[in-house]
Amino acid sequence: MNRLIRFSGATVRIPGRSPEVRDLAVQGGIVVDAPASENDIVIDATGLELLPGLTDLHVHLRDPGLTYKEDIESGTRCAVSSGVTSVVALANTDPVNDNPETTRYVIEQAESRAWCRVLPVSAATMGLNGEELAPYHQMLDAGCVAISDDGATVEKAGVMRRVMEYARSVNLPILPHCEDRSVRAGGVMNAGEVAVSLGLPGNPREAEEICLARDLLLARLTGAHLHVQHVTTAGGINLIRNAKAEGVRVTAEVCPHHLFLTDEAVRECGTHAKMAPPLRTASDVDALRDALREGVIDVIATDHAPHARHEKDLPFEAAPDGIIGLETLMPLCLKLVAEGVMDWERLLDLVVTGPRRVLGASGDVLGTGAPADFCLVDCSREWTYVADDGQSKSNNSPFDTWTFTGRVTTTFVDGVCRWDLDDVMPDSLKPRAGVPFQRP
Amino acid sequence: MPNLFGLRDLTAEQLTYLIGQSRSMLEVLQRPVPVVPALRGRRIGLMFFEPSTRTRMSFELAVKNLGADSLNFSAGGSSLSKGETLLDTAMTVSALGAHCIVVRDSHSGMPEFLSRHLDLPIINAGDGTNEHPTQALLDLVVMGEEWDDAFAGKTLSIVGDISRSRVARSNLWAARTLGMTVRLVAPRTFVDPGLEDCFGVPVFTDLEQGIRDADAVMALRVQKERRQAGGPYIPETLDYFLRYGLTRKKLDDLAPNAVLLHPGPVNRAVELAPDLLYNPDRSRIQRQVTAGVAVRMAVLYWALGASDE
Secondary structure, X not given: OOOOEXXXXXXXXXXXXXXXXXXXXXXXXXXXXXXXXXXXXXXXXXXXXXXXXXEEEEEOOOOOOOOOOOOHXXXXXXXXXXXXXXXXXXXXXXXXXXXXXXXXXXXXXXXXXXXOEEEEEEOOEHHHOOOOEOOHHHHHHHOOOEEEEEOOOOOXXXXXXXXXXXXXXXXXXXXXXXXXXXXXXXXXXXXXXXXXXXOOOXXXXXXXXXXXXXXXXHXXXXXXOEEEOOOOOHHHHHHHHHHHHHOOOEEEEEOHHHHXXXXXXXXXXXXXXXXXXXXXXXXXXXXXXXXXXXXXXOEEOOOEOOOOHHHHOOOHXXXXXXXXXXXXXXXXXXXXXXXXXXXXXXXXXXXXXXXXXXXXOOOOOOOOOOEOOEEEEEEEEEEXXXXXXXXXXXXXXXXOOOEEEEEEEEEEXXXXXXXXXXXXXXXXXXXXXOOOOOOO | OOOEOXXXXXXXXXXXXXXXXXXXXHHHHHOOOXXXXXXXXXXXXXXXXXXXXXXXXXXXXXXXXOOOEEEEEEOOOOHHHXXXXXXXXXXXXXXXXXXXXXXXXXXXXXXXXXXXXOOOOEEEEEEOOOEOHHHHHHHHHHHHXXXXXXXXXXXXXXEOOOOOOHHHHHHHHHHHHHOOEEEEEOOHHHOOOOHHHHHOOOEEOOHHHHHOOOOXXXXXXXXXXXXXXXXXXXXXXXXXXXXXXXXXXXXXXXXXXXXXXXXXXXXXXXXXXXXXXXXXXXXXXXXXXXXXXXXHXXXXXXXXXXXXX
8 A cells, every 4th residue: 555656767856965867756755765676666757856845935825715816735736837836825814823723624634634734823913903812832833833913013113013923832943924004005006107197196115124123123022033034125135144143033035026027017917916015126126136145135925915816907906916826836046046146955945945934844955854845846848827827716817828947747745645646656656635733 | 128119120139139048938937836036026017908918918927926916908999099099008118117119009109109209118019011020029939949940041931911911020020130031922912012123032823833942931911901901812711821821731841841920810721721720730820929929028028127227
């Protein structure tokens, strides 16, 4: 029953080690070190890259309550199609994940229906109201791995201080969405020339930087671990660089869309280029790319935020913020490598070890005894992403109809096949949903 | 002038003297008629500008047991409500013939302030977030009963709202003077920056580490009424209780020899499991209340009797 599966011929890329063409053996959900035997199920992976599974720290699965946009099944299917084997699921569901019952619902659903690991985030405040603390100890015990009100930014600095202080009792990272609502003042896209030419209210970079500066100072005061979500500005990068130099416990992420698009994209993509914080300018894109190389940024995360067609099919100002991003994560990452923005090693830092470190997990992946979470990538395959034909229930992507080189063909989570693009797995290994919960 | 502003100011000898005097007073309290008329004819102003049950009642009893008279004063029905300042009120009490003033007020430093203007001993019955010296003295008396007054090297874990606790601070000063080890155990919302540096004590966010092998564990009241100002300090109280609430099992597993103290009033199922409150093996909370009367007798006698004019 529990036969050893041997992946042969792939270039195995493990962070901290030189890539090598070798076999990877999997049995009972973990990587094993066993000599070849004729009982092995052999999967020919010649010419493919074998990468450790990615962890995406910023995903909205919309489940419970908003499952017309996405659910635990469809969202995690998007994930494995991009080689993502763990998603960190934010709390702005209905009901909000501010109570252990909702956390248990998410975990139970994932154990029966998910295609990858689902790691729930506790709300920072009850109902994301920015006033009362959520019960972090109970949320930790129920399985939460981080604390965040995300887009419902905690408005009062004094409350954010208490969030960070109380979070130290559970030693979980806080993931703030830094935007000062009063400075943003209803802005819907980056404040600048393009916004003016489209007649849209602008969301200035300072709205992000003011809130970011506040949270960095509060992290210094409280000693909490701050993981800053989606930094988008050159000024924000400087704030983080300085805070790190000062010894503040801070890590930070950027989203792929902020690395590839500017506010000009709004002209063409409309509401599918609407998100918060917004697409900025070419010089910000350059600064973010530099920061990736330099190490100021620790993580690439998607902020996968599905919205139904009828919600996005509205005048720009009336549509909700957010775009989907999981399915385009791997192709865009491969594009960064292909364009020479970074090498493989740095990429794996940003999507594998970096996010794991934020969660307090070991950076040692795919060693003997480690969970068999990995993917196979065909780096030469050309394909066109069509959002309507994708795995998500929604199609709000600015990368719709982009042509990419490189695609994930196979993803394994917990030693079980979860994604088999070309339908080549033997019958005994056909993809199965349902992943047991495991703290990273 | 024998003022008692706080334990910060007392030497080890003074602390030991007051603890010893308190023990004598505890003996008095054992008598069929628990009275020593050492302060007969003395008038003691009890000025409580903040609500109080234990402290106020025990000072009243202490005054009676020493044969003195009390001038009672509470904020509600007084001329304070007519706009008189606290100092004016204290001046009035002095002019009425009080020989000593016991004061409780929400402002840190009030006893010292009053003493700058009044020529009579001032006893602090709790000032803001600063000190509550008679409470910490009674804690020492109760702990000392367990340890034959060998305080040096003993470990006291204080659990709860440290920063806003004058009880914790008085205990911290005294513990330092007597060579005790103190550990503070609390979520960081209850620990102001600088606390560790000021007292040179560690802060534990983890209760299990914080109370392990302690000789005494003191739980502090979670001030629910203060959740608004400057808060939120904790989520709903269950979350606090699950991690910081003391239970029989946690004490048995982690600090099998520790006695339990609490300055009261207790929030059941917030700081303590209900069955711990009057548990005779563990809890010294009732003993604290009794010792409080003796301590206040000792302090009043020290302030008035020992330095007879």
